[in-house]
Amino acid sequence: MRKLPLLVLALAVASACQKKEALNETFARIDTEIKQNSKAYATLGEATATIGHRLTGSENGHKAEEYTYNKFKEYGFEDVAYQEFEVEAWSRGDIAVQIDGDSVKAVTLGHSPVSADVTGELVDMGSGLEADYAANPTAVKDKIAFFYIGILPGSPEGSRNLHRSEKTAIALRHGAKGVIIYNQVDGGVLFTGTASVTGELLTIPAICISKEDGFALKEKLKAKKKISAHIAMTNHSDPIKARNVIATIKGSELPDERILIGGHLDSWDLATGAIDNGIGSFSILDIARAFKANKLTPRRTVQFIMFMGEEQGLLGSTYMVNEAVKNGSIENIKYMMNLDMTGNPIGINAGGKLSDTTFFRNLGAEVAKVDTIFKNKISGESHLHSDHQPFMLEGIPVLGLHSNLDRSIYGCYHANCDDFKLVNEDHIRNTARFGTMILFGLADAEKLPASKMDSETTKQFMIDSHLEEPLKLAGDWKWD
Numbered sequence: 001m002r003k004l005p006l007l008v009l010a011l012a013v014a015s016a017c018q019k020k021e022a023l024n025e026t027f028a029r030i031d032t033e034i035k036q037n038s039k040a041y042a043t044l045g046e047a048t049a050t051i052g053h054r055l056t057g058s059e060n061g062h063k064a065e066e067y068t069y070n071k072f073k074e075y076g077f078e079d080v081a082y083q084e085f086e087v088e089a090w091s092r093g094d095i096a097v098q099i100d101g102d103s104v105k106a107v108t109l110g111h112s113p114v115s116a117d118v119t120g121e122l123v124d125m126g127s128g129l130e131a132d133y134a135a136n137p138t139a140v141k142d143k144i145a146f147f148y149i150g151i152l153p154g155s156p157e158g159s160r161n162l163h164r165s166e167k168t169a170i171a172l173r174h175g176a177k178g179v180i181i182y183n184q185v186d187g188g189v190l191f192t193g194t195a196s197v198t199g200e201l202l203t204i205p206a207i208c209i210s211k212e213d214g215f216a217l218k219e220k221l222k223a224k225k226k227i228s229a230h231i232a233m234t235n236h237s238d239p240i241k242a243r244n245v246i247a248t249i250k251g252s253e254l255p256d257e258r259i260l261i262g263g264h265l266d267s268w269d270l271a272t273g274a275i276d277n278g279i280g281s282f283s284i285l286d287i288a289r290a291f292k293a294n295k296l297t298p299r300r301t302v303q304f305i306m307f308m309g310e311e312q313g314l315l316g317s318t319y320m321v322n323e324a325v326k327n328g329s330i331e332n333i334k335y336m337m338n339l340d341m342t343g344n345p346i347g348i349n350a351g352g353k354l355s356d357t358t359f360f361r362n363l364g365a366e367v368a369k370v371d372t373i374f375k376n377k378i379s380g381e382s383h384l385h386s387d388h389q390p391f392m393l394e395g396i397p398v399l400g401l402h403s404n405l406d407r408s409i410y411g412c413y414h415a416n417c418d419d420f421k422l423v424n425e426d427h428i429r430n431t432a433r434f435g436t437m438i439l440f441g442l443a444d445a446e447k448l449p450a451s452k453m454d455s456e457t458t459k460q461f462m463i464d465s466h467l468e469e470p471l472k473l474a475g476d477w478k479w480d
Contacts, residue, residue, distance in 0.1 A: 023366055023441060024366055024369060024370075026294075026296070026437075026440065027366055027367065027369075027370050027437045028370060029294060030290060030294055030296075030433065030436050030437055030440070031370050031371070031433055031437075033290060033293055033294050034286070034290050034429065034432050034433045034436065035429070035433070037289075037293060038286055038290075038428075038429045038432050038433075039285075039286050039289055040282050040283050040285065040286035040428045040429060040431070040432050041423065041425040041428050041429065043071060043282050043285060043286070044274060044278045044279070044282040044420065044423060044428065045420055045423075047064065047067055047278070047282070048272040048274055048278065048419065048420040049420070051063045051064050051067060051272075052272055053267050053268065053269045053270075053271065053272055053273055054265055054266050054267045054272075054273055055089075055091065055266065055267065055268065055269045055311075056087065056089055056240075056242050056266040056308045056309045056311065056312055056315070056316075057087065057089025057091070057238070057240035057242055058089075058091065058269070061242060061266060061308060062243075064265055064266070065082070065242070065243045065245055065265070065306070065308065068245045068265060068281075068285060068306045069082065069245050071285055071289075072245070072247040072285070072288060072304070075288060075289040075292050075293075076292040076293075077247040077248070077249075077288070077292065079247065079248040079249075079250070080245070080246070080247045080248075081245075081246050081248075082243040082244070082245060082246075083243060083244040083245075083246055083316075083319070083320060083323075084241055084242070084243050085241070085242060085243075085244070085309070085315065085316060085319040086239060086240070086241055086242075087199075087239070087240060087241075087242055087309055087312065087315045088199075088200070088201070088237055088238070088239055088240075089237070089238055089239070089240040089242075089312070090110055090111050090194075090201070090235065090236070090237050090312060091235065091236045091237075091269065092107075092108045092110075092192075092235050092236075092269070093108075093114075093233065093234035093235045093236060094233065094234050095107070095108050095207065095231075095232070095233040096230075096231075096232045096233070097207060097209070097229070097230070097231050097232075098229065098230040099122065099180075099217065099227065099228075099229045099230075100217075100220065100224075100227045100228065100229075101228075104209055104213055105188070105190065105209070105210065105213070106180075106190065106207045106208060106209050106231075107190040107191065107192050107207065107208045107270070108192070108205070108206075108207055108233055108235060109164065109168075109179075109181070109192060109193060109194065109195035109206040109207060109208055110192060110193055110194035110195060110196065110268075110311070110312060111194050111195060111196035111199065111200065111201050111202050111206075111237075111312070111313075112195065112201075112202055112204075112205045112206050112207070112233060112235055113201060113202060113203065113204070113205060113233075113235065114201070114234065114235050114236065114237050115233070115234050115235075116178075116204070116205040116231060116232065116233050117231075117232045117233075118144070118177055118178045118204070118205055118230070118231050118232075119228060119229070119230045119231075120142065120143045120144040120177050120178060120228070120229060121143045121144065121226055121227070121228055121229075122143070122144050122146050122180065122217070122221065122227045122228065122229045123139050123140045123143045123144065123145060123146060124146050124147070124218060124221045125139065125140060125145050125146060125147040125171070126147060126148070126152055126155070127147060127148050127150070127151050127152045127155055127159065127161070127167075128145070128147030128148065128162070128167035128170065128171065128181070129159065129160075129161075129162060129167070129170070130170055130469075131156070131159070132147070133170065133174050137174060138174070138175065139174070140171060140174050140175060140176040141174065141175035141176075142175060142177055143176060143177060144176065144177060144178040144179070144180060144229050144231070145171035145174075145176040145178070145179050145180070146180045146182075146214075146217065146218075146221075146229075147167060147171075147179075147180075147181060147182075148181070148182055148184065148214065149164060149181050149182065149183055149184050149191075149208075150184040160466065162469075162470060162473070163197075163384070163385055163470065164181055164193060164194075164195055164206075165194055165195050165196055165197040165474070166197060166470050166473045166474065167179075167181070168181075168195040168196070168197075168202070168206050169197045169473045169474070170473070171204075172202075172203070172204060176204060177204055178204050178205050178206070178207075178229070178231050179195065179204060179205070179206040179207070180206075180207055180208075180209060180229065180231075181195075181206070181207070181208050181209075182208070182209050182210065182211055182213065182214020182215070182217070183208060183209070183210055183211045183214065184211055185211060185411040185413075185415075186211060186212075186411075187411070188210045188211075188212060189210065189211075189411055189412070189415050189417065190208050190209070190210060190270075190415060190416070191208050191413060191414040191415045192208065192268050192269075192270055192414050192415075193268065193311065193414045194311065194312055194313060196313065197473055197474035197475065198313065198474065198475055199312055199313025199314075199315060201237055205231045205233055207231060207233075242266075242308040242309055242315070242316065243308060244305055244306060244307050244308055244316045244317075244319070244320060245265070245305070245306040246303055246304070246305050246306075247288055247303070247304045248301060248302070248303050248304075249291055249292075249296075249297065249298075249301065249302045249303075250297075250301050251297070251298060251299055251300040251301040251302070251443070252297045252298065252299055253299040253300075254299050254300045254301075255300075255301050256301070256332050257299075257300040257301065257332060257334050258300065258301045258302075258303055258332050258333050258334060259298075259300050259301070259302050259303070259334055259335045259337070259439070259442060259443040260302075260303050260305055260333060260335065260336045260337065260391075261284055261287065261302065261303070261304055261305070261336075261337040261338075261339070261435075261439055262284070262304075262305035262306070262307050262317065262336065262337070262338060262339075262387055263277055263280035263281040263283075263284050263305075263306070263307065263338060263339040263340055263342075263387065264277045264280070264281060264306075264307045264308070264309075264310030264311065264316070264317075264340065264386070264387055265277070265281045265306040265307060265308055266307070266308045266309060266310055266311050266312075266316075267311065267418075268311055268414050270414065270415060270416040270418070271412070271415065271416050271417060271418040271419050272418065272419050272420060273418055274418055274419055274420045274421075274422055274423050275341055275343075275409055275410075275412060275413070275418050275422050275423070276340075276341050276413060276414065276418060277310070277339075277340050277341055278420075278423070279341065279342065279343045279423060279427075279428050279431065280339035280340050280341055280342045280343075280431075281306055281339070282428070283339055283342065283343075283428055283431040283432050283435055284304055284305075284306070284339055284435075285304075285306075286428075286432040287304065287432055287435045287436045287439060288304040290432060290436045291304075291436065291439075291440070294436075296436075296440050298440055298443035298444035299443065299444050299445070299446075300334065300443045300444070301443075302439065302443050305320070307320075307387045310340075310386065310387050314385075314386070314387060314389055314390060316387070317387035317388075317389070317390050317391070318390045320390075321390040321391055321393075321394060322390075325394065330394055330396075331452070333391065333396050333452075334396075334397070334448055334451070334452070335396070335397050335398070335399060335442060335448065335450075336388055336391040336392075336396055336397070336398045336399070337398070337399040337400070337438075337439060337442070338386055338387055338388035338398060338399070338400055339400070339401065339431070339435065340386040340387065340400075341403070341410075341413075342400070342401050342403050342431055342435075343403050343404075343405045343424070343427045343428060343430075343431055344373075344403060344404045344405055344424070344426070344427035344430045344431065345374065345401035345402055345403060345404065345430065345431055345434050345435065346373070346374055346375040346376075346377055346402050346403075346404045347364065347374070347375055347376055347377025347378055347379070347401070347402035348360045348363070348364050348376075348377070348378055348379075348399065348400075348401060348402065348438060349378075349379045349380070349381055349399070349400040349401065349402055350378070350379070350380050350397070350399055350449070350450070351380060351381055351382045351383065351388070351392070351398045351399065351400055356449070357378050357380065358449075359445070359449035360378055360449065361376065361378050363438060363441045363442070364376035364377075364378060364438075366437070366441065367434055367437050367438065370433075370437070371430075371433070371434075373430060374434055375404075377402045379402070382398075382461070382465040382467065384467060384470055384471070384474075388400070389476075392458075393458065393462075393471075393476065393478070394452075394458070395452045395453035395454060395455070395457065395458040396452055397448075397449075397450040397451070397452070399438075399442070401431070401434070401435065401438070404427075405424075405427060406424075409422045455479070459479045462477075
């Protein structure tokens with residue numbers, strides 16, 4: 001009988017010894033493990049070599065879905081699932097372009113019609129913004145709108161650029177019968193990407209030509225009264241099924257509260273999409289591996305998501321959000337962390353209504369103690385056109401990382417040079433290292449730094465973030 005108090009005492013001592021690991025200790029352990037065992041670079045290299053591009057709806061896209069599903073399983077995840085959704089999948093066919101009687105090299109922009117044969121006068125619309133149409137709103141009616149992908153030098157100070165799809169929507173609204181966009185990257189680089197704000201087929205053809213051809217045409221238009229352009233193309237559009245891939249680690253204390261980390265697995269078909277978004281999605285895959293390898297079980301449930309259909313209109317992420325709204329689980333999603341073309345991060349972008357950045361500044365400071373490469377840059381910028389968007393529109397706080405990559409790689413955005421040779425092994429490992437720390441720090445926090453906004457607060461936040469115009473152009477403004 002006298003042994004019982006001793007047993008109780010021993011258990012109490014053992015319990016006291018099992019105190020929770022300090023955050024700096026956890027981060028140091030994460031850092032050591034990922035430096036030794038990171039698989040991000042190797043798996044991305046393997047996928048680009050054996051699969052190639054990852055266009056949604058294509059055979060390659062399905063292979064990429066299966067590849068990441070199997071990797072999650074290999075890394076020890078028991079809870080891995082496909083979320084299947086139906087989309088109208090677009091893919092390019094043939095294209096021939098003549099301008100002023102000369103053949104011009106061009107690439108079709110996504111969601112152009114399945115068949116188009118258009119001839120029309122070319123009209124220079126500057127940067128393609130609404131302000132460029134103000135002086136002559138009917139300038140492109142039944143003609144072909146010609147504009148720059150960026151903001152032209154000499155534009156009014158404070159001009160805000162729009163997405164290519166939004167510029168195409170403006171041209172359509174003003175009656176254009178076709179769109180020719182010229183690139184901003186030197187060296188004859190051609191890009192692709194959707195020109196549709198809705199993800200549905202356009203009624204007019206939209207193409208990209210090189211920066212050099214574009215500025216040469218601009219000079220010709222200044223000197224010559226009329227230039228005619230002819231665009232002939234065929235494309236494909238068919239209903240298909242695609243799949244988001246989701247791996248889950250259940251929270252230890254607040255399992256109903258979910259922190260999501262996602263990035264789009266899909267890519268365009270001109271190259272392998274190593275930068276857009278291989279470096280993001282395969283970093284997430286390695287972050288998931290690191291959670292398992294380091295036995296990280298934060299307070300809240302963490303879900304690692306490979307989205308499909310981002311390039312064709314945020315299709316996978318929008319489907320996920322719509323389903324969550326329908327079944328009420330949207331209230332359980334507390335944060336969405338998005339990695340899109342993210343690499344070698346040096347800070348945190350808390351892109352939501354966050355009046356106090358103390359939490360992220362403190363969290364980033366702990367990361368910086370591990371490695372001073374991480375500069376703890378903190379911001380609260382809000383943008384569109386990636387998989388965080390549908391979550392943000394529901395008022396869910398979103399999170400991103402500030403990249404520190406060589407600017408030259410962005411010249412291959414959506415282009416035929418976006419290949420694995422652009423990927424820096426140290427940089428993608430750093431994304432996995434710092435991303436794992438930040439994700440764990442957020443998911444394990446005693447109190448989250450922001451909460452879901454109600455509809456009216458979200459509306460005002462969109463207005464304050466200068467996102468009202470592009471959201472209205474896309475038909476995504478839900479408050480009027």
